[in-house]
Amino acid sequence: MTSTELTPESVPRAHGMPMLGLGTWENEDPNQCADSVRTALEMGYRHIDTAQAYGNEGAVGDGIAAADVDRDEIFLATKVWISNLDYEDVLETTQESLDRLGTDYLDLLYVHWPSRTYEPGSTLEAFDELYEEGTIRNIGVSNFEPRHIDEAREHLDAPIFANQVETHPMLQQRELREYGREHDIEIVAYSPLARGDVFEIDVLSEIAEKHGVSEAQVSLAWLRENDVTAIPKATSEAHIQDNWESLTLELDEADLRQIDSIDRTRRKVDPGFAPW
16 A cells, blocks of 8 residues: 555544544644644544643644544544543533534543542543533543553443553553453553654664654554554644555564564653652
């Protein structure tokens, strides 16, 4: 398959979620954010990820409105921030997110971190309520360790659809991936390019040269081969296109073994309130 043959229908899906999406963390300039979302959607992306904490839900909504793509073709996700996880705040701020995004439903709503105002009973009761009324179509968690997911599953009536965590060749998240397989929970990788560090790893550079592609494409293809959905941030059309073309890259068994054997760990997102 060549890049010109790529269509939205050719993107692999995990229970309806496209396995390549556009991340928008730190895409703070409203015009740039809206333009990158529009560019991605018109290129063929159908998965857009944002969060209350990113401060750009309005711009994301503008990009969606500007694109010549029907809303029901887009898998749209946002996250409730750690200061908004009381029962009433979940309900109120989710409606505010909907208003900013210009939509009346979300395909996926995450608990951003199990921190600060997060209390499994009351927080997840609100998520269940939103799910039951159809405001959200799937419930997700983000930055959860297995023990947090075990606890959440005890409180939720609805299933947990996904756990969004930092995942890339230098933070391979084997335990969480295995947990996801056992419990039918998708892993969604944020910072899948390790915030640019993938370009500094010799193994990835060698594989990229072998295939005539970028290290970014190698990292994204490795994630896909491991059943992980990736949401790389990109703002320029060139980077959005390069990530898109990762869908045409097929890594061989030797490539996968080499990447699996990378023995360094680089966690790029590690705030003081993190649960690990």
